[in-house]
Amino acid sequence: MKSSTCALAGENFAIVASDTRMSQMEINIITRDAEKVHVLNDSVILATSGFYGDVLQLKRVLQSRLHKYRFDYRTDMSCDLMAELLARNLYYRRFFPYYTGAILAGIDENGKGAVFSYDPIGCVERIAYAATGAAEPMMIPFFDCQVGHVTLADEAERPPLTLQRAISLMKDAFRTAAEREISTGDKIHLVIAEAGKPIQQVHLPLRED
Template structure:
């Protein structure tokens, strides 16, 4: 008669073996939204830095100003976000010293993609959106995945509330899923107000979004920063 008793676990000197896991990533959350217009780009992030139900900071922007024509938003593992942007800042400074001019937004987009791809076997746990003005003075939004695949899009949302926000952008900005959409291009003021409304709404549904919103408007004249308070709970 066969026995169905479980096999004893391996032991060392009578004590059971313990398996230790290694997890180098932590999701510190964050939400990013970017909208490009004819001659401007607007990007926004929330200000809450958290881990689960713990809040580490209520005033931590996820936007990094690279040049006066380009801003990178990063969310996810905060250590990886800071590391990526520090290395990118070094590359931009080196380029400026060698060429006596700042790197263009299109070149920054490719540079960021190359840096992410170089870490594809141990990728940065970071969702990135690059917003800026291109060589023709038009607004540009570049969307990335963690291993460097990227594309230029008219709008994008990433981070924890990205799946909630993107359908809203598809309808209002992309003019999709509407019977008689207004084809007029979006204005800068409209884009700013939309991003404000998006974060106010996201804060009601997502515990990782709150405290405040940091918005940067990019035009040929430079950067303009806007802050908006959100709910604190």
């Protein structure tokens, strides 16, 4: 089941986004309202692509662990601890891995934006931006240019990554992908975590054909 997700981390914010189309064999649209971005607590967001049954099972496992942690310690798990927990759960299933691409994002203990990217067996890396799913080959070069600046000429302007610019880049990335990748479309589900503020969720239109 094809899907597309991505995440960006800024100085004091993290943004996670996905499309809402779930398709099979490219031309068979199963639903136009699939939930691929999951808010785990007030500072941690999980984005998933891949087989939806494994996505739901992984979400249930993490929510169960978070509930137990909250019961034992009377506080929510931090983003860094959650990143370690997800890595261990994926590695535990390494001989029969979840068929999903996971991205964890949120606000760390220092109030900084964080994005953690995983492979199916739990290898984790903290990076500035990440993407998974069908549109990943188009989104990563776009973020390499606009966020990482690795493909810009030396004299090119490099504007800072503000929250508004990050939101605009997310919109551009999905609109570009929807034009070229048939399984990406319908709506953008945008989730914004900002230090000291509640998590915001926004739905924006994408092409529906």
